[in-house]
Amino acid sequence: MSKNVLYMRVSTADQNIRHQRQQAEAAGYRFNDEDVIADDGVSGVSTPLKDREGGRRLFDILRSGDVLVVRWVDRLGRNYRDVTDTIREFMRKGVIIKTIINGMTFDGATKDATQEAIRDTLIAFMAAMAQAQAEATKEAQKAGIEAAKAIPAKYRGRRPDYTRADFETVTAAVARGEGPSAIAKLTGLQRQTVIRMRDNPANVEQTLANWRM
Known part of the structure; x- marks a missing residue:
């Protein structure tokens, strides 16, 4: 079974x-x-x-x-x-x-054969995206951690109520055309948080870096 x-x-x-x-x-x-x-x-x-x-x-x-x-x-x-x-x-x-x-x-x-070709191309694309995101995240984290060392805790702002994993999930979903409401339902995040991640990824990345996340 x-x-x-x-x-x-x-x-x-x-x-x-x-x-x-x-x-x-x-x-x-x-x-x-x-x-x-x-x-x-x-x-x-x-x-x-x-x-x-x-x-x-x-x-x-x-x-x-x-x-x-x-x-x-x-x-x-x-x-x-x-x-x-x-x-x-x-x-x-x-x-x-x-x-x-x-x-x-x-x-x-x-x-x-056509369906196999489409399937295999999609697998290759998604696997390549997973590796590219990992490499980009690693570089961003490295740069962010170095910058965060010079920022006193009191100047970091409020600790974010989302994680880097949440940010990666939202980024991947946005790249595949998912809308804010669907992503919010999937991740459990507030819709406005999803929109902020979509529209201002650099600011979100900086916030995560400030908190060494």
């Missing part, structure tokens, strides 16, 4: 495993507790899925017909080659991959 399996990954204390499950359930997915798998404090850039404890379990339990649910492909990894190889391996096993953000489905069942 096929099943839904939720995979979650967080790399920092500011990210939240529980929030990712809430997002999946809000999108209509239901899981048995034993089919919810998480890797906590693991980098998607430097640690391939097969080298993570939860990732290894995925490869062990997923069978043909099962549905692997992730917030977005960046939960599988932030390295282009790792992400594309992973998705293709799962599809060869008959596993269907679904993303919560933007509701994407990757299924290896199609035999139509």
